Amino acid sequence: MVTAASTVQTADDAKLLCFALKQDAIGSGANGVVYLAAAAIFGEMFGLPAAFLYPIGAFLVAFAAALLFLASKPRVSRPAVGVVIAVNTAWVVASVELLIAGWFPLTGLGTALVIAQAVVVAGFTALQLAGLRRTV
Numbered sequence: 001m002v003t004a005a006s007t008v009q010t011a012d013d014a015k016l017l018c019f020a021l022k023q024d025a026i027g028s029g030a031n032g033v034v035y036l037a038a039a040a041i042f043g044e045m046f047g048l049p050a051a052f053l054y055p056i057g058a059f060l061v062a063f064a065a066a067l068l069f070l071a072s073k074p075r076v077s078r079p080a081v082g083v084v085i086a087v088n089t090a091w092v093v094a095s096v097e098l099l100i101a102g103w104f105p106l107t108g109l110g111t112a113l114v115i116a117q118a119v120v121v122a123g124f125t126a127l128q129l130a131g132l133r134r135t136v
Contacts, residue, residue: 017131032060046110
């Protein structure tokens, strides 16, 4: 049984949270589709192997679908939003690790992409946290 404490009513108090989830879905989905459609081209441009971009693209498309589903519910699950925040935090940490460890021979454009995505995902995460706090 779902209790009121584990869900967020999607009324005025949850608008920021739903907005943040939907924006995250749009950004994740768009990146995922581009990675799937142009992994080889983007791989060369960014210094990332296509074999790395394909599964990342597939994950991002699935993640986007889950975000849209979550945001469309009459009551948004707080634990599910916690998972989204954890996944986004892991993305930011992995991005920093990718840069520091030098896992791939990134081009200048690739480095800029990784940094930009980490900043955007951190922004989505901050909005999701703020939206979650507003609903308490």
